[in-house]
Amino acid sequence: MLSVETYPTLAEASQAMTDRSRFLAGGTLVMRAVNYGDQGFDRIVRARQVDRDIRTESGGLRIGAGATMADVLASRDAALLHVVAARIGGPAVRNMATVGGNLFAPNPYGEFTTALLALDAQVVGVNGQTTPIESFLSGRAHHRGLIAAVTVPRVSEGDFRFLKATRIKPKGVAIMTIAATLTRGDTRLAFGNMGPTPLRAKSAERALNNATLDERGIAQALEVCTQDLQPADDPLASSWYRREVAPVHLKRLLLNGGRR
Amino acid sequence: MPKTPLTFTLNDGEVAVFVDPGASLIDVLRRGVGDLTPKQGCAQGTCGACTVLIDGKPHLSCLTLAETVEGRRIDTTAGLAGGPNLHPLQKAFMEGFSAQCGFCTSGMLMASKALLDRTPNPTRDEVIEAISGNLCRCTGYEPIVDAILSAAQQGGAR
Ligand code: FES
Ligand code: FES
Numbered sequence: 056m057l058s059v060e061t062y063p064t065l066a067e068a069s070q071a072m073t074d075r076s077r078f079l080a081g082g083t084l085v086m087r088a089v090n091y092g093d094q095g096f097d098r099i100v101r102a103r104q105v106d107r108d109i110r111t112e113s114g115g116l117r118i119g120a121g122a123t124m125a126d127v128l129a130s131r132d133a134a135l136l137h138v139v140a141a142r143i144g145g146p147a148v149r150n151m152a153t154v155g156g157n158l159f160a161p162n163p164y165g166e167f168t169t170a171l172l173a174l175d176a177q178v179v180g181v182n183g184q185t186t187p188i189e190s191f192l193s194g195r196a197h198h199r200g201l202i203a204a205v206t207v208p209r210v211s212e213g214d215f216r217f218l219k220a221t222r223i224k225p226k227g228v229a230i231m232t233i234a235a236t237l238t239r240g241d242t243r244l245a246f247g248n249m250g251p252t253p254l255r256a257k258s259a260e261r262a263l264n265n266a267t268l269d270e271r272g273i274a275q276a277l278e279v280c281t282q283d284l285q286p287a288d289d290p291l292a293s294s295w296y297r298r299e300v301a302p303v304h305l306k307r308l309l310l311n312g313g314r315r
Numbered sequence: 316m317p318k319t320p321l322t323f324t325l326n327d328g329e330v331a332v333f334v335d336p337g338a339s340l341i342d343v344l345r346r347g348v349g350d351l352t353p354k355q356g357c358a359q360g361t362c363g364a365c366t367v368l369i370d371g372k373p374h375l376s377c378l379t380l381a382e383t384v385e386g387r388r389i390d391t392t393a394g395l396a397g398g399p400n401l402h403p404l405q406k407a408f409m410e411g412f413s414a415q416c417g418f419c420t421s422g423m424l425m426a427s428k429a430l431l432d433r434t435p436n437p438t439r440d441e442v443i444e445a446i447s448g449n450l451c452r453c454t455g456y457e458p459i460v461d462a463i464l465s466a467a468q469q470g471g472a473r
Contacts, residue, residue, distance in 0.1 A: 057337035059319070059382060079380055083360055086378040089337050090358040099337060099380070125372070145448015146426065147366050147373040226447035 057089065059099045068102040069181040069201040076100045078201055080121055081151040083144075084160060106203060109133050115208040117179075120155025120201075124167070127154065135212055139170040139234070142219045145226050155202045159195065162248045163291060166219055166232045168192070169247030171205060172255060173234035174215070179204040192252040214238050218308045220300070222291065230292045231301065233308050240264050244276075244305075249297060250285040258282045259305070273309050277302040323384045325350065326394025334381045341365045341376035344391065352392035352421045356450070363449030366422035367391050373429040373448075392421040395428070404428060407466035408459070415453035422449045427463040436467055 059079075062068040072078060076098040079085045085099060106119030109130040116132055127133045127140040128149065143149060143157075143166055157167040158178065172192065177185040181201045188205070191198070216235045221227030232247030242263040247253045262276035286297035318333035325348060332347040339358075344350045344367070356362035358377045365377040368390035395402040401409070404424050414420040423446055430437055430445035437445070442463045443456075451459060 059336045059380070061382070079383075082378045082380050082383070083375075086339055086380055087359045090339065090377060101380075101383075144360070145363060146429065146445060147363060147375045147448050148360060150369075150372045150374055151378065225444055 057097055057099065059101070061101050061103060063102070064104045065102045065106070065181050065201055065203060068100050071100050072199070072201065073098065078102075080105070080153040080156045081123060083148060083152045084156055112206070115206055115210075117204055117206050118154050119204050120153060120158075122154050124149035124152050124154075127167075135174075135210065135215055136167075136170065136207075138217045139167055142166060142217075154205060158191070158202060158205070159198075162251075162287070163228045163230075163289065165247050165253055166229060169232045169245050169253040170217055170234040171207065172245035172253045173217075173236050173243045174207050174210055175236070175243055176208075177206045178202055179206060189255065192254075195252055210236050210238070216308050216312060218304055220304050228291060231286075231297060231304065233304055235308060237263070237268070237309075244280075246284055246301070248286075249281070249301065250287075254284055256280050256283050263309075268309055270310070273306065276309075277306055280305050319382055321382055321385055323386060324388040326390055338381045339377050340367070340374075340379035340381045340384055340389070343381040344376060344389070350391050350393045354418055354421055356418065361450065362419070362422070363426065363446075364419055364422040366425045366449065368425055368429055371429065371432060373426050375448075390425065390428070392424050395424060402428075403466040403469050404431070404463065407462040407469070411458050411462035411465065413454060413458040413462040419449055419451040419453075423451065423459055427459075427466070430463070431467055435470075437464070439464065 075096050077085045077096045079099050079101045105121035107122045107126050108119045109122050109132055110117055111132045124140040124143050127136050171188050176188045178188055178191040179185050181203050214237045218233045220230045229248050231249050234245045236243045242260045244256045244260050245253050258279040259276040266272040281298045281301050286294045288294050321334050322331045330348055334343050341353050341355050344353055353367055353376050354364040355377055356364035360375050360378050365375055366373050367376045370388050395405055404427055408414055426446050426449050442460050
């Protein structure tokens with residue numbers, strides 16, 4: 056039998072978490088599990104105090120974990136991330152789904168997290184401890200404790216690229232998501248839905264560092280772009296298909312800002 | 316497990332119910348309150364048939380934990396018509412044959428009401444975006460998009 060516990064603060068809610076608990080923020084992941092009879096948990100934990108604040112700080116942008124995709128779209132400070140939030144769900148989902156929840160979204164979701172990985176974000180725990188998003192993702196399956204916020208270092212808008220490949224428009228589930236920060240000498244390239252969590256394509260990153268963004272300059276990166284990825288078969292696409300089309304989408308992202 | 320008392324505003328009326336732990340808003344609306352207008356198609360956030368407005372913004376009632384709406388305002392299709400007078404959106408849907416089986420209609424109406432309340436003269440693209448989270452297996456969408464645009468022309472934001 057399911058129970059719901061509501062705590063005044065996130066810190067108190069964090070204390071109450073056990074292996075059999077799920078923290079409910081926007082509900083899009085947890086309620087879905089409830090509706091489908093997920094027996095992996097029997098307690099829903101929530102907090103009355105929700106941090107939805109999005110603000111620019113000295114190091115960059117801080118987004119409260121409770122901020123929804125609609126909050127991101129309404130924030131001028133988060134303009135860089137509008138292309139990402141706008142491609143998630145429909146309007147109703149964007150009013151519910153949170154940035155904190157997206158960090159735990161399984162495939163084929165998690166587009167926002169893929170972007171955060173390319174942006175080298177930090178995940179801030181309730182205790183104030185920060186973890187680079189890449190380490191957070193590699194330990195995500197065993198993660199304990201709640202998330203308070205994410206911080207995103209300053210990146211110039213022209214350096215950030217995002218693409219979500221879907222079979223239907225305007226709203227469809229991602230076959231794959233690609234996000235890139237093309238800072239010279241420090242390229243970060245992340246793929247979503249191309250492994251158990253969003254992953255960096257490090258071989259392609261190396262090939263792109265200091266490369267010119269033209270057909271010749273990116274050829275090597277396209278060649279090696281799936282080397283560090285582990286795409287799976289799912290009802291949307293096979294692993295083979297994903298590997299085949301990844302260079303096509305990456306090329307569009309690099310040369311054409313993601314447009315066909 | 317004890318039930319939790321819950322009060323909220325539903326289409327201008329006050330509602331007080333006891334809800335089971337973990338109950339979704341659509342369950343409470345349909346079974347607890349008897350408002351059968353929101354439809355449950357998928358219960359996983361894919362179809363949008365369960366769309367209701369919470370404080371004026373579209374939400375999926377199948378994925379909303381009922382207790383999170385304490386003290387808030389919920390609008391469903393049941394509150395659209397004013398007595399015998401249909402809402403301009405309902406009229407446009409009827410006149411444009413925008414409902415066939417009708418299962419998606421309630422969600423479409425609420426998603427488009429949310430749009431017209433904020434954007435009284437939307438472009439076609441804005442309409443498509445506004446209903447992009449709502450699936451329709453019957454109409455092919457065009458009659459729905461046309462109806463929303465025609466309702467907008469007739470002052471659909473009401
Ligand atoms: S029933 Fe809620 S989205 Fe399908
Ligand atoms: S009218 Fe049948 S699903 Fe839309």
